[in-house]
Amino acid sequence: MNQPRPRPATIRNVAALAGVSVGTASKALNSRGQLRQETRDRVLAAAEQLNFRPNEAARSLSSERTFTVGLISTDSIGRFSIPVLLGAEDALDAGTISVFLCDTRDDPIRERHYVETLLSRRVDGIIVTGRRSDPRPPLARDLPVPVVYALTPSRDPADCSVVADDDQAGFLAAEHLIATGRRAIAQITGPARFDAVVRREKGLNSALAKHGLELTGPVLYGEWSEAWGRRAAQNLLRSGVEFDGIYCASDMLARGAAEALLAAGRSVPGDVALVGTDNWDVMVEGRRPSLTTIDLSLHEVGRRAAQYLLAAIDGEPVPGGMETVPPQLIMGESTD
């Protein structure tokens, strides 16, 4: 219909023909951000008219890239965001992309400030992470760069979130305890308000039900500390309930529980098998017996989130919703 063009169309040509900015054209072509349907249609029509092809889009955009990615953590850079960060760096690196880390300390004002700073530095995209698996509000509406959530998902199902599989963590722990012959399995866990606590319990119960079993004793909710692990195990012992296995929703809880059991003359894993969660080396290897634990694959969570971000930066479509990364059972000496 048109004259053959001497060179392939660029996103600038598309934007000019549609009468919008390059940023808006990019959003429309990548199905990102909030645009009026009419605007989106006009850009797509312009792209079709110019025979604009996505891989050329990536090429034409690449000259505008800064090869810098922002990583916003609400976690004061803590134990959970570090493996996510390292996984993201592994995916982003190849010596070409730099990660700028912003620590918002759970403060919305700091977060807004950092988002603005990252945008003014023209980062190519942003990864958002935190310390909990409870969903959080989206970073901001209509950002000019792609955003991917890691570990802490966005409440907006249109956003791309990569998270740990807490249900599967509880399920895997119960399956392992049952496979090693345990039938009376108790649970020591964190505060009931945590999403991770609810989901790990759900997974645990679902594996027990699959084998016609029920949880032994009450669910022992408490703080995420060794002290609570100790007290909870002491409570279990005092209650007179018979048990031969405990699933602990963190390695700190498991270490405290192991200590209380050994102090009370119960052998681990002879009398009671223990499975922790997190695969935190300091807790897992700190004492004998070392702990069997569920590794939540946080490094892989970070790596996948970064891969999605890179794809989005290259103009590829990125799935909305939550993608879960399977956890792994790490054998220690607290089960047999």
Next chain:
Amino acid sequence: MNQPRPRPATIRNVAALAGVSVGTASKALNSRGQLRQETRDRVLAAAEQLNFRPNEAARSLSSERTFTVGLISTDSIGRFSIPVLLGAEDALDAGTISVFLCDTRDDPIRERHYVETLLSRRVDGIIVTGRRSDPRPPLARDLPVPVVYALTPSRDPADCSVVADDDQAGFLAAEHLIATGRRAIAQITGPARFDAVVRREKGLNSALAKHGLELTGPVLYGEWSEAWGRRAAQNLLRSGVEFDGIYCASDMLARGAAEALLAAGRSVPGDVALVGTDNWDVMVEGRRPSLTTIDLSLHEVGRRAAQYLLAAIDGEPVPGGMETVPPQLIMGESTD
């Protein structure tokens, strides 16, 4: 000599008169970077001729500032660089300055890459930190922005480094053990190749000597782990040497030692008083008795380094050499 000027001179006026770039003028006026003496003299003469005053320099420079600081950590963002980072953020914040964190993972190629990236992003200055107190080579020669070293000092005495006081850590531990009536004090520590190990031992011996005492038993060098703390305490017990106090150069070592002592029927602090190092909550509060420990004030190390950097960015002179931040004794239940 000259006509009265309608407005105070700016650094641009000075640079123009001296026939140099604004950056070179800034370096000459702030005595930073490597310049030929002739160039420096020409800039200073121009500044004098224009009655150029430093606080106006800061004001005129401020429009060129990006209010962004780079923090380069060689520590994969670990347990020691985190408090330094948080302290730096506290000093830099006030909602105006953003910290971009670069994790070099002890890789010189990554480090060079990050330095270039930070400079291309036009950061106002750079803080360098790491996991060890052993001196490191300077970041690079003749950087266009000020650099301050935190925790891990620069080998170049002209650089500004803020570090923990490892000598004082050992000294403080021994003084405390002696003040609580202990006379036969042993030591469990990390690998002898660590600067921190050498210095803490030196401080310990110096306090012992002050009171006419000597270290009890051999120095127990080993890896930084609870397992080594346990084994070292078992070695001490087996050796038949009488001891009533142990200084441990980390809290992990102290926790392992406490466990071995209790398992051997020795009470802590009744029979043996224990002092750890680091004030790492997970180790200090993980079990009973909680640990008495030496806090190395890493947060303050980061805060001071950032304050020096801010001063340097404002064109103020910054002291070369190492500044040490005093550690603090934190009382727990392992001494009385």
